[in-house]
Amino acid sequence: MLLPQVEQSITDLSLFRNVVKLVGFAPFKSGLAALENINNISEGIVSEHLKLFLDSSSHEFTKDSILGVADPKLGASITETxxxxxxxxxxxxxxxxxxxxxxxxxVKGFTSEDSITAQKGLGHSYSRAKVKFNVNRVDNMIIQSITLLDQLDKDINTFSMRIREWYSYHFPELAKIVPENYMYARVAQVLQNRKELTDDKISALEEVVMDDAKAKMIVNAAKSSMGMDINVTDLMNVQQFAKRVIALVDYRKKMSRYLTSKMEGVAPNLASLIGDQVGARLIAHAGSLTNLAKVPASTVQILGAEKALFRALKSRGKANTPKYGLLFHSTFIGRAGTKNRGRIARFLANKCSIASRIDCFTETPLKVFGEKLRQQVEDRLVYFTTGKEPKKNVDVMREALEETAHMLATMEKEKKEKKKKRKSKVLENGQENGHIENGEAEVDTSLQKKKKKKKSKHVDE
Structure with a gap:
């Protein structure tokens, strides 16, 4: 098959016609039929259209004949059916x-242009149909939000350093009194020119700092500061930049809240095990939640430490391989001792892989497994320090399964009760309308009876 003569015989039409001849051809009736068939082929299902086509062409088959198929799954299902x-x-x-x-x-009446347009249309519809996902469980939003959070942290740190240097020309003592970046920007926005301190500014400063002693220190330092005087235009630029830094910090808080809400919907077990941000970083580094679920626990342990791993592999044993990557940001690694950090990282990576698989492949993910896994890691930390034996994994998983079954049963009951309430409300409304209609009908029948009586009296007379 690797010979150039074979490739030439396939590309040359006259040579290829000697090898292959058309026996049967069944076009699809519509684009929807083609899409259904290609979806069945990708899943390895023999459709009715394919069955009919093969049955109609069965007279060409002999006992020794073999059907050539591009997809192995489809071939296996054809042999079975x-x-x-x-x-x-x-x-x-x-x-x-x-x-x-x-x-x-x-095929007669079929050109290469028709083939290209048909392939394009079917390819677009097939790819569109393949993107079947739940909007509430999209991990792409988690990846984008965690990368944005990391970028915001870098920008806020650089901008905070810039505003400290810029405002320190006018008020250098403020940097020691207010070490927090967000608080420093707010104080600089309130103070403005230190020589123009009024009672309103002092009260606003106390509200920002939330500490009377610190506010007094700032006021006293402003009165006896050794900083240079500032221009009006320079002060305006400093104030605008401080406002921008404050807005960035507020936006970062909103993004962190958004990330927690998305992690609760997409990967609640992973989030409850190692936190929202570390879990989101693992998902982003793996590419998706599905990729993270496919990765073994040994790979999860060193995700984010690829450079150190390859450096250690290149050195051929001279340098130690890394014990942890992104998992280092978890609180469990910091709480463990220096000797036990590698052990707890391995144990935590194992639990992370279990949590990611549960989140990926369950229809209604709940926090129960994540909480149980977190408790297992806590017990393992206690075991490393005190020697107290933790619960067995089998018992913990059994408890988690029972709790999830109970929670799912209660959720189903609540749904059924809600449906019953809706139905009862609809029936009550319908009965009320029916009573009104019946009442109107009774009134109508009584009026008709009176009219009939009057008519009969007239006839008698």
Missing amino acids: LNIKCDHLNAVPEIIRGIRYHFHHF
């Missing part, structure tokens, strides 16, 4: 490639 031998190896891929290349020559 129709008892036809299928093959996807050897010469089959090259023959299928030649059929695709010369297909418009085999």
Whole structure:
């Protein structure tokens, strides 16, 4: 198959016609039918259209004949359902490639342009149909939000350093009194020119600092500061920049809240185990929650430490391999002793892989497993320090399964009760309307009876 003569025979139409001849062709009736069939092929399901086509072409098959199939899953399902031998190896891929290349020559009234447009349309519809996901469980938003949070942290730190240097020309003593970046920007926005302190500014400063002693220190330092005087235009620029830094910090708080809400919907067990930000970083580094679920625990342990790992592998044992990567940001690693950090990192990576798989493959993810896994890590920390034996994993998982089953049952009961309430409300409304209609009908019938009586009296008279 690697010979150039084979490739030439496939690309040359006259040579290829000697090898292949068209026996049967069944076009799809519509684009929807084509999409259904290609979805079935990708999942390895034999559709009714394919069954009919193979049955109609069965007179061409003999006992020794083999059906060439591009997809191995489809070939296996064809052999199971129709008892036809299928093959996807050897010469089959090259023959299928030649059929695709010369297909418009085999079918009358079908051009290469039609083939390209049909392939484009089917490819677009197939890719659109493949993107079947729950909007509430999209991990792409988590990846973007955690990367944005990291970028915001860097920007806030650099901007805070810039405003400290800029405002320190006018008031250098403020940096020691207010070490926090966000608080410093707010104080600089309130103080403005230190020589123009009024009672309103002092009261606003006390509200910002939330400490009377610190506010007095700032006021006293402002009165006896050794900083230079500041221009009006320079002060305006400093104030605008301080406002921008404060807005960035407020936006970062909103983004962190958004990340926690998204992690609760997408990966609640992973978030309850190691926290929202560390879990989101693991998902972002793996590429998606599905990729993280596929990765083994040994890889989860060193995610984020690839450079150190390859450096250690290049040195051939001279440097130690890394014990942890992104998991170092978890509180468990910091709380463990220096000797036990590698152990707890391995244990935590194991639990993270379990939590990610539960979050990825369950329809209604709950926090129960994450909380139980977190408790297991806590017990393992206690075991390393005191020697107290933790619970067995089998018992913990059994408890978690029982709790999840109970929670799911209660959720189903609540849904049923809500449906019953809705139905009862609808029935009550319908009965009220029915009573009104019946009342109107009774009134109408009574009026008709009176009219009939009057008519009968007139007739008698």
